[in-house]
Amino acid sequence: MKKYIIIVLIALVSGHVSSQEKVEGVVLDSEGANALSLSGANVYWQDSQTGVVTDFDGKFSIPFKKEFNRLIISYVGFESDTLTVNEPKTLRISLKPSNELDEVVVQQERDNIQKTYFSPQNVITVNSAELLKAACCNLAESFETNPSIDVNLSDGLTGTKQIQMLGLTSPYLLITQENIPMVRGASQAYGLTFTPGTWIESIQITKGAGSVVNGYESISGQINTELVKPLTDNEVFVNGYANQNGRYELNSHFNRKLTEKLSTGLYLHGNTRTQKEDNNEDGFLDAPLGEQINVMNRWQYQDAEKGWVSFFNVRFLNDEKQVGQVDFNPDTDRVDGTNGSLSGAEVWGSEINTRRFDTSLKLGYVFPELPFQSLGFQTSYSLHKQDSYFGFRTYDINHESIYSNLLFNSIIGDTRNKFKTGITFAYDGYNEMVTAIDYSRDDTSVGAFFEYSYENLEKVSLTAGLRVDNHNRLGTFVTPRFHIRYTPWEKGSLRGSFGRGKRAANIFAENQQLFASARTINIDVAGGSVYGLEPEDAWNYGVSFLQGFNFLNRKGDISLDYYITDFEDQVVVDWENSQEVSFYNLEGKSSAKSFQVEVNYELLTRLNFRTSYKFYDVSTDYKSGNLQKPLLAQHRFFANLGYETKTKDNGAQWKFDYTLHTLGEMRLPDTSSNEAAYQLGEYSSPYSLMNAQITKVFSDKFEVYVGGENLTNEQQNNPVLGANEPFGPNFDTSIVYAPIMGRMFYGGFRFKI
Amino acid sequence: MKTTILSMAMMLIAVVAYAQDKNKKMTFDVNGKCAMCKERIEEAALNVKGVKYANWDIPTHQLAVIMDERKTDAMKIKTAIVNVGHDTKELKATDEAYNNVHPCCKYREDNSDDGNHHENK
Numbered sequence: 001m002k003k004y005i006i007i008v009l010i011a012l013v014s015g016h017v018s019s020q021e022k023v024e025g026v027v028l029d030s031e032g033a034n035a036l037s038l039s040g041a042n043v044y045w046q047d048s049q050t051g052v053v054t055d056f057d058g059k060f061s062i063p064f065k066k067e068f069n070r071l072i073i074s075y076v077g078f079e080s081d082t083l084t085v086n087e088p089k090t091l092r093i094s095l096k097p098s099n100e101l102d103e104v105v106v107q108q109e110r111d112n113i114q115k116t117y118f119s120p121q122n123v124i125t126v127n128s129a130e131l132l133k134a135a136c137c138n139l140a141e142s143f144e145t146n147p148s149i150d151v152n153l154s155d156g157l158t159g160t161k162q163i164q165m166l167g168l169t170s171p172y173l174l175i176t177q178e179n180i181p182m183v184r185g186a187s188q189a190y191g192l193t194f195t196p197g198t199w200i201e202s203i204q205i206t207k208g209a210g211s212v213v214n215g216y217e218s219i220s221g222q223i224n225t226e227l228v229k230p231l232t233d234n235e236v237f238v239n240g241y242a243n244q245n246g247r248y249e250l251n252s253h254f255n256r257k258l259t260e261k262l263s264t265g266l267y268l269h270g271n272t273r274t275q276k277e278d279n280n281e282d283g284f285l286d287a288p289l290g291e292q293i294n295v296m297n298r299w300q301y302q303d304a305e306k307g308w309v310s311f312f313n314v315r316f317l318n319d320e321k322q323v324g325q326v327d328f329n330p331d332t333d334r335v336d337g338t339n340g341s342l343s344g345a346e347v348w349g350s351e352i353n354t355r356r357f358d359t360s361l362k363l364g365y366v367f368p369e370l371p372f373q374s375l376g377f378q379t380s381y382s383l384h385k386q387d388s389y390f391g392f393r394t395y396d397i398n399h400e401s402i403y404s405n406l407l408f409n410s411i412i413g414d415t416r417n418k419f420k421t422g423i424t425f426a427y428d429g430y431n432e433m434v435t436a437i438d439y440s441r442d443d444t445s446v447g448a449f450f451e452y453s454y455e456n457l458e459k460v461s462l463t464a465g466l467r468v469d470n471h472n473r474l475g476t477f478v479t480p481r482f483h484i485r486y487t488p489w490e491k492g493s494l495r496g497s498f499g500r501g502k503r504a505a506n507i508f509a510e511n512q513q514l515f516a517s518a519r520t521i522n523i524d525v526a527g528g529s530v531y532g533l534e535p536e537d538a539w540n541y542g543v544s545f546l547q548g549f550n551f552l553n554r555k556g557d558i559s560l561d562y563y564i565t566d567f568e569d570q571v572v573v574d575w576e577n578s579q580e581v582s583f584y585n586l587e588g589k590s591s592a593k594s595f596q597v598e599v600n601y602e603l604l605t606r607l608n609f610r611t612s613y614k615f616y617d618v619s620t621d622y623k624s625g626n627l628q629k630p631l632l633a634q635h636r637f638f639a640n641l642g643y644e645t646k647t648k649d650n651g652a653q654w655k656f657d658y659t660l661h662t663l664g665e666m667r668l669p670d671t672s673s674n675e676a677a678y679q680l681g682e683y684s685s686p687y688s689l690m691n692a693q694i695t696k697v698f699s700d701k702f703e704v705y706v707g708g709e710n711l712t713n714e715q716q717n718n719p720v721l722g723a724n725e726p727f728g729p730n731f732d733t734s735i736v737y738a739p740i741m742g743r744m745f746y747g748g749f750r751f752k753i
Numbered sequence: 754m755k756t757t758i759l760s761m762a763m764m765l766i767a768v769v770a771y772a773q774d775k776n777k778k779m780t781f782d783v784n785g786k787c788a789m790c791k792e793r794i795e796e797a798a799l800n801v802k803g804v805k806y807a808n809w810d811i812p813t814h815q816l817a818v819i820m821d822e823r824k825t826d827a828m829k830i831k832t833a834i835v836n837v838g839h840d841t842k843e844l845k846a847t848d849e850a851y852n853n854v855h856p857c858c859k860y861r862e863d864n865s866d867d868g869n870h871h872e873n874k
Contacts, residue, residue: 042779
């Protein structure tokens with residue numbers, strides 16, 4: 001009996017429900033028998049708040065009232081339908097697919113250097129068009145037109161360009177390639193020259209403390225390079241370059257789409273310099289002789305429907321450099337370091353040969369139903385072998401490195417609150433021989449990170465990250481990083497950041513230029529775990545302000561930056577005694593303060609002007625007292641002027657570019673203990689460098705360029721101290737503050753299909 | 754007994770049919786024209802409790818949302834959007850709300866897509 005009552009009750013309830021006036025029905029994707037139901041279609045009464053969504057089977061049920069008469073059914077990709085419905089009834093609605101529209105691409109002319117107004121981090125994105133402003137040649141040289149990065153010459157021998165940010169040299173920057181740490185360890189000195197310029201798609205420069213996702217090693221900033229992608233790069237690309245000093249470069253890319261989802265690219269780079277240049281007649285080559293072969297194969301897999309993205313890279317590099325005296329012949333003149341007595345007739349020379357193998361795999365998965373949730377995994381392996389000698393000093397280093405990072409991205413509540421979390425594993429095996437001393441070691445670290453970000457594009461956004469790492473030499477430590485952005489008014493963006501960085505200094509690899517001198521090398525062993533030294537530890541604090549403006553109807557922006565890096569532990573490289581170089585742990589204070597003001601403005605249509613002024617105060621407590629960092633200009637001025645003619649239909653145009661760098665005086669390391677003939681002043685004199693380039697674009701397929709560097713022919717006349725007696729006590733190639741090469745012209749072409 | 758089983762089965766089916774999706778994906782038309790509108794629309798949608806994701810596409814005027822159906826529904830989102838001055842197909846913004854949008858966002862006068870000209874603030 002009870003059962004019946006329940007059933008009757010249910011029947012009554014449902015009867016009651018259905019007795020309410022309703023329109024019911026099903027929404028289908030077409031007419032005919034094979035029609036599929038559309039779930040999630042919108043069904044609503046026009047001009048009302050009454051609407052429903054169809055269920056899994058395409059069914060809906062919507063209350064009917066007298067005042068409603070037009071029922072609208074809509075679904076993405078279908079034409080909306082409006083039905084006149086004057087009474088409750090059951091409907092079968094078939095929607096018509098909307099005519100597919102031709103894709104409309106709304107494109108805005110992008111600035112070559114983009115600064116973000118909304119990101120909490122101070123990130124500057126440099127795209128490939130900017131990189132073309134200075135056509136040569138590799139990553140180290142691609143910052144010439146960018147005021148955030150300073151390009152410095154590292155030594156008088158190789159003329160290798162080193163970069164600096166916020167007054168600190170590249171070891172304090174985290175340099176990544178597609179977010180995998182790249183130029184580090186053994187490749188620190190020359191690694192930037194191992195990425196050919198044409199392989200670069202864009203560069204992201206983050207000033208100050210970076211994100212915790214890529215590790216704890218960044219102290220003054222991060223530079224990430226995105227390489228060209230097989231799917232989007234030209235099918236065929238060829239670039240040739242030649243300069244007056246006998247440097248030739250050839251780059252070619254071949255990309256193929258194998259299937260809808262799979263693409264591959266083969267990238268070849270070769271460069272050579274065989275011409276001996278000695279303009280300053282000191283008997284030493286002004287630029288190394290050398291050749292490099294660099295081959296990379298990339299695979300890109302992309303399945304948008306399933307949400308998979310993957311990259312696989314393999315790369316091989318062979319780089320050979322010969323430097324030293326012009327007459328040096330490596331086959332006969334190499335001096336054996338074990339031979340105690342020198343006759344005085346020896347020829348000084350050096351060879352730096354590097355072979356490197358890299359491979360990396362990236363896997364990314366975006367949950368197709370949840371675009372804000374993704375999983376990423378990246379892993380890389382590299383083997384770097386450098387065999388080198390500088391006079392009778394031998395320096396060999398093998399560096400084997402494994403890096404893996406697993407990353408999960410999602411949201412808390414909604415997409416304004418995001419988080420990233422994951423784990424990192426890294427292994428570095430060093431086999432390092434400095435003349436006859438073995439400094440081999442193995443480093444492993446495991447870390448976990450969590451980064452929260454709040455972004456609503458309005459007033460405030462912030463990123464707060466924390467990572468905990470365990471490293472066999474650095475111990476267990478916590479790395480916090482914090483960024484905040486506040487928009488006080490229109491087009492204004494105020495940022496603040498702080499963060500910690502920690503690293504094990506690879507003192508020899510990072511300071512290789514000091515081997516090419518008569519200096520003795522001292523390490524003040526303090527019982528630390530890396531070469532007997534304590535690892536480096538620093539905090540970085542920064543504020544920046546960016547303001548966009550419109551002046552005389554033309555766009556511009558002005559930005560101001562102030563950053564401080566405070567070292568708690570630092571490996572001080574002290575070369576204030578000209579007979580030696582000492583490495584010791586900081587006692588006292590060391591800090592780098594940098595101030596920058598930069599203005600970008602479109603002076604006339606297609607005439608862009610960029611200028612900046614920088615002030616650096618980088619001081620360290622040396623054993624001999626607190627001193628400014630040597631070879632660093634405290635004042636720097638930069639200007640770049642770029643003009644492009646209007647692009648014709650076939651892409652033809654002219655491009656003109658002019659860059660000026662003015663460097664103030666630099667403090668030189670103390671040479672007062674040298675004989676008078678080998679003494680340098682306390683300061684270098686200020687000078688300016690000018691570069692210019694003209695590009696003629698004939699069509700989308702072909703262009704040629706010519707340019708000149710160091711147009712005013714600025715040269716340091718004595719880059720090699722004691723050049724007449726290279727095995728003598730005054731020999732030193734490390735004090736370089738101006739270009740060694742004089743004025744230089746170059747030309748080249750680019751061809752693409 | 755049979756009937757009990759039947760009714761229970763029916764109830765189960767009903768439960769399945771009305772199972773509420775934690776990550777329900779939906780798309781609907783919202784009127785607007787530029788990046789400033791985009792910001793306003795997405796913000797309004799995200800301010801509705803239960804909305805996890807909102808992306809308004811300038812050329813197509815489509816707002817894609819992902820929401821927790823247990824907490825909200827399409828009409829609540831649409832109401833929030835009209836409240837900030839953007840028309841949806843079935844709901845029109847009041848004149849008062851419409852007049853509050855930035856002058857360059859007045860889509861009723863000129864419904865062009867000019868994401869190009871009006872950047873984010």
